[in-house]
Amino acid sequence: xxxxxxxxxxEGLDDHDLIRALVQEIKTIQPHPTKVSSRAKGAATxxxxxxxxxxxxxxxxxxxxxxxGRNQAVFIQEARDFEGRTLVVFDADYDADDTDSTTKHxxxxxVKRRTAxxxxxxxxxPNPEIFLLPAPNxxxxxxxxxxxxxxxxxxxxxxxxxxxESCLQQFVxxxxxxxxxAPSKKxxxxxxxxVMRLTGKEWENHHKNGGQKIFENxxxxxLNAPAIQPLRDFLASQLP
Numbered sequence: 001x002x003x004x005x006x007x008x009x010x011e012g013l014d015d016h017d018l019i020r021a022l023v024q025e026i027k028t029i030q031p032h033p034t035k036v037s038s039r040a041k042g043a044a045t046x047x048x049x050x051x052x053x054x055x056x057x058x059x060x061x062x063x064x065x066x067x068x069g070r071n072q073a074v075f076i077q078e079a080r081d082f083e084g085r086t087l088v089v090f091d092a093d094y095d096a097d098d099t100d101s102t103t104k105h106x107x108x109x110x111v112k113r114r115t116a117x118x119x120x121x122x123x124x125x126p127n128p129e130i131f132l133l134p135a136p137n138x139x140x141x142x143x144x145x146x147x148x149x150x151x152x153x154x155x156x157x158x159x160x161x162x163x164x165e166s167c168l169q170q171f172v173x174x175x176x177x178x179x180x181x182a183p184s185k186k187x188x189x190x191x192x193x194x195v196m197r198l199t200g201k202e203w204e205n206h207h208k209n210g211g212q213k214i215f216e217n218x219x220x221x222x223l224n225a226p227a228i229q230p231l232r233d234f235l236a237s238q239l240p
Contacts, residue, residue, distance in 0.1 A: 003055050003056060003082065004053075004055045004079075004082045004083050005057075005075075005078050005079045005082045006055060006056065006058070006079060006238075007057075007058045007076065007079050007086040007087065008057070008059045008089060008235075009072055009088050009089070010059070010061050010090070011061065011064060011065065011091060012042075012061055012063075012142075013043075013044055014142060014189075016046065016061045017044075017213060017215055018142070018213075018215050019059050019089060020215075022232060022235055023048070023057065023059070023239070024216070025223060025232075026235055026236050027051075027057075027236075028051040028052070029049065029050055029057070030049050030051060031048065031049070035047035042061075043061050044060070044061050045058065045059075045060045046058070046059045050239065050240060055084065055240055057239065060075070065090070068088075068090075068117065068121070069121060069123075069124065070124075072124070076124045080125065086121075086129070087128065087129045087130075087235075088117055089130075089231070090117060091132065091141035092134070092139050093109065093113070093140055110136070110138065110139065114130055114132060131234045133145050134227065135227065135230045145231075146185075146213075146221075147188070149221050149222055149223065149225050150220070151218065151219060151220055152222070154192070154219075154220065157192055157195060158192070161183075161191065164183075165182050168180045168182065189213065190213075193220060194206070194207075196214075202214050
């Protein structure tokens with residue numbers, strides 16, 4: 001019997017990199033011997049082989065919510081043909097860049113997000129396994145989770161960032177409106193990694209190769225924090 005194929009589809013590069021780091025901790029893996037991984041601006045596709053089963057694992061960013069569905073049809077069918085399964089790990093909430101009016105709801109949240117994902121995939125896989133970030137039945141997104149995974153020994157960085165935000169908030173115009181917007185969660189996370197003393201390949205991956213967040217580095221991230229346990233459990237239960 002041919003080895004099975006398992007797919008994990010995520011939204012963006014940071015999602016891809018986090019899942020890749022978690023799978024590395026949870027399962028025994030190696031680079032796939034015949035399938036080629038790729039990474040380009042805005043998209044990543046990683047092929048791994050699960051040991052000892054020899055099953056194929058594909059971790060792929062979709063490039064955004066509106067691209068989920070038909071673009072993944074071939075991979076979904078491969079998983080179904082070879083007795084594997086497809087997993088989807090997406091944000092529970094819609095982000096500000098979600099401009100697909102055919103799928104966006106007036107208010108985001110886990111229930112409507114799950115329904116929308118199923119509607120995107122129903123023609124290709126009626127029973128995908130879905131995990132919504134940051135945790136089951138909680139509103140939020142990847143950044144909501146990541147802010148709970150920073151290494152406690154680096155809390156002073158976040159404390160300084162809080163002071164920066166508070167400083168900005170004190171400036172208001174004649175009508176009492178803030179003069180400045182608070183930095184986004186995404187910006188805060190980027191800056192958290194940006195101030196770290198990275199060296200070698202880690203420095204290159206963050207500063208030159210798209211702002212990678214270096215999730216494998218325990219000095220930056222606690223991938224055993226309680227907040228990420230539901231995601232770890234989901235992956236462990238769905239992968240062989």
